Amino acid sequence: MMDFFEDDELFQDKPEYSDEVAAEVDEQMKVLIADYLTSDVWQEKPLVAKDKDAENILEATGEMMYIYHREVPGQWTEDAMADVLTYYFPAKVIMAKRLFSKISKVTAGFVQFYGTKVAKSPDAMIETIKDSHDLIRENAKMWQ
Numbered sequence: 001m002m003d004f005f006e007d008d009e010l011f012q013d014k015p016e017y018s019d020e021v022a023a024e025v026d027e028q029m030k031v032l033i034a035d036y037l038t039s040d041v042w043q044e045k046p047l048v049a050k051d052k053d054a055e056n057i058l059e060a061t062g063e064m065m066y067i068y069h070r071e072v073p074g075q076w077t078e079d080a081m082a083d084v085l086t087y088y089f090p091a092k093v094i095m096a097k098r099l100f101s102k103i104s105k106v107t108a109g110f111v112q113f114y115g116t117k118v119a120k121s122p123d124a125m126i127e128t129i130k131d132s133h134d135l136i137r138e139n140a141k142m143w144q
Contacts, residue, residue: 014070022063025072029062032073032114041113048109049102056095057106064088073118078128081107081119085132090139100140104133 015021036042036058037051048054061084065071068088069080085103108129111119119125 017067017070021072022066025062025066026059028073029059032110032118033058036110036113039113042109045109048105049099053099053102054106057099057103058110060089060093061085061107061110064092073114074116074120076111076119076125078121078125081125082128082132085129086135086139089136090143097140100137101133103136104129 033055037054042054049057061081062073064084065073065076065080068084069077071077071080085107089103090100108126111122111125111129115122
C-alpha cells in the first residue's frame, strides 16, 4: 500500500495543515463522540466495544483523517477512511490487538449514526469500512 504521507500530489488540492483546524477537529470530534456514546443507538447495541475503547478509536480516526488527508468531519471520503483504517491505524496506533477487530464496527456505527454530518457519502463509506475489516486485522498483525 502506498504511503500517502510521501505522495507529493496528495495535498495538491487540500489546505495546508493547521494547528488551529486540528484543535477544532479535536473539539468537534469530542462533542460528536460524547453524543454518540450516550445515544440510544449506541446504548442498545450489543457490546461492540467499551465506551472508552470506542472513544479512543473515534478520536484517533478523526485526528488521522485530518492529519493525513486534511479531511474534517462532513468532508470524509471513502478512500481517505480506507487508508486511515487499513494503513495508519495499524502502523501508528498502539492498542491491544483485540481492539483492532472492533475498529470497523465502531467507525461504521458512528458514520451510520451521523450520516452526512461526518461523511460525504455515508452509505458508500459504511460499505468501505466493512470491506476494510479483514485488512485492518491483517495489517495490525504485521505492524504490532
